Amino acid sequence: MTDYVAELLEKKVAQYNQPDFIPYDPISIPHQFSRLQDIEIMGFWAAVLAWGQRKTIINKCNELIQLMDGAPYDFVKNHTEQDLKRFLNFKHRTFNATDTLYFLHFFKQYYAQHSSLEWAFVQGLAPDETHVEKGLSSFHNLFFSLEDFPERTRKHIATPMRKSSCKRLNMFLRWMVRKDDKGVDFGLWQTLQPSQLICPCDVHVDRVARKLGLIQRPTTDWLTALELTENLKQFDPTDPVKYDFALFGLGVEGEM
Template sequence: MTDSTVELLEQKYAQYNRPDFIPHDPISIPHRFSRRQDIEIMGFWAAVLAWGQRKTIINKSLELATLMDDAPYDFALNHQDGDLKRFLAFKHRTFNATDTLYFLHFFQDFYKKNDSLESAFLVENQIGQTTTEQSLISFHDRFCGLEYFPARTRKHIATPAHRSTCKRLNMFLRWMVRQDDRGVDFGIWDKISPAQLVMPCDVHVDRVARHLGLIQRKPTDWQTALELTTALRKLDPADPVKYDFALFGLGIEGFV
């Protein structure tokens, strides 16, 4: 990695990891809330819906929040069957009412037994894990393991076991885990380390990273996300995913 590449990444990280980044990004959705569980629920949902234009993602996430009376945690815990009718018309691309109702079922089941969604991602010997690979596999199996799970909903929860880059879940973990004083990421989880995070690798980040020589692998899959993370870990072993801001920013600038 050349000195000019390092300088560019540091410059763009500083440029985009700042509060004025928030309003135009899906992370603005959980930033509307202050309660930990509300942040988790809406952060998770905004991340899962994060494909397509950012404006549309934000609008659809706001629609979900409105349907939950702008109190996601309270609604998830206490909704009755009759409250679910309002979700039957919800749709975002291939995410439909069946998926929506199962997500609500999962949230209700989970939060009746747990205080934080972080618990759903934890694995035995979490501290000893190099990356969140096992956390993502474990979460997928747990999320998809409840009674009445609809098979079609599986496509919305990626897993490294299927070689997916897990872009949206990695982005959600970045939001919840990364801790700094910039005001963008929340840093409300402390059992997963920022050093374990894996880069959210979408087509734009992938294209910029390849142009900068950070990825050599031809396919774009889970191993590619690990390769990119390993390259960025050389710059900051404790917080490699902070450079998501830089690569994403360069992507939306049309750097490549």
């Protein structure tokens, strides 16, 4: 069974880890940019907003880009209080203007001190850590370290401390960290390594992984994401999260 699963997943990685995958996925949003900070800002936002229909997610992210005059990093660094009024009607599901304004506030404060968002995820991570759990927890604490942050926004930034599988943050890290020559993931960050990533557990990945025997845990939480990733390391210990393409693709296409 293990050989069959390995062969199937490798075949599907080759099929789905292709540029043709990009236009129909939220990763198309950061692919509109070439500047590191623009990719980080819109990659992060696209990942956080990634629930619901993919077409709607992409449309909402493009709306954000337009509100930021097509230049997210420049807007984050230089916007005025007057500029923020245009965001008061922005909404995607339960993500509203309050959340949007806090994201802009955090980004402005953060990029005034750092050149890349990677530091936010590695500042709480020891070099020898096998995975990013402590980095995700430290990022959550950093994100909500500004004075008078809105408590409601916490629900949009997951953390292993709340036992969440952290699907959206793990997807964002996959985009930023994974390195190959296929042109889908960006591979821009150098400190975090692909071997430290945790597989995003969305409904498609979770369902297919269970059918393939890669998940035994009855509920879907942080320990489930760890279990799946450890099992995927049987097939590729240096880059287990590449199989996200295969599991997600199998689920979306209904092949399982």
